[in-house]
Amino acid sequence: MSRATQFLIAAVFLLSTSAAFAEDMKLGYVDMQRALNETEDGRKAKEKLKKDFDQKQKELDEQQTQLKKDIEDLDKKRTLLPADKVREKESELRTRLEKVQQTYVRHQQDLQGKEQKETAKIFERMTKIISEIAAGENFSMIVDKSALVFAKRHLDLTNELIRRYNSGKGAGGGAAPAAPAKPKK
Helix, strand or coil, X not given: CCHHHHHHHHHHHHHHHHHHHHHHCCEEEECHHHHHHHCHXXXXXXXXXXXXXXXXXXHHHHHHHHHHHHHHHHHHHCCCCCHHHHHHHHHHHHHHHHHHHHHHHHHHHXXXXXXXXXHHHHHHHHXXXXXXXXXXXXXXXXXXXXXXXXXXXXXXXXXXXXXXXXXXXXXXXCCCCCCCCCCCC
16 A cells, blocks of 8 residues: 555544544533622622722722822922921821832732632532533533633523522532422312
């Protein structure tokens, strides 16, 4: 057999096996961020985080407002005060500004930590539900939408994930048991 014939046979074999392999593959995707925003637990977590954020933002706004007021006050009195007093006040204001900036950074880190803690439990349960969907419906692969460039809409499993999560079905959900049915008379 010539090399060209061997190459053609190998190419046909590879194409036929990859086509058969592709036929057996079932793919899907979920939009984890949308699912987080649309599940009951996700909405509750977002509301809780927003309250924390608003409270910390209010504190920062008050500090910044007071600092601006003190800077404007110093600017008005600058010509009336001795140079050493002006330098002393400027140094104090710089120190306060640094403290406000440090508070901002600390609040950002604190909020990020709380967000990770709140969402980790939700994402863990979602991942279990996704595994159940994959096993039950024989999916070869389910990926997050953020990793995709293009996918057809019929491959989107997000609504099913949200439905199962909110219903408490799957992955040890904490849904209340159904009320017993009334006997027919």
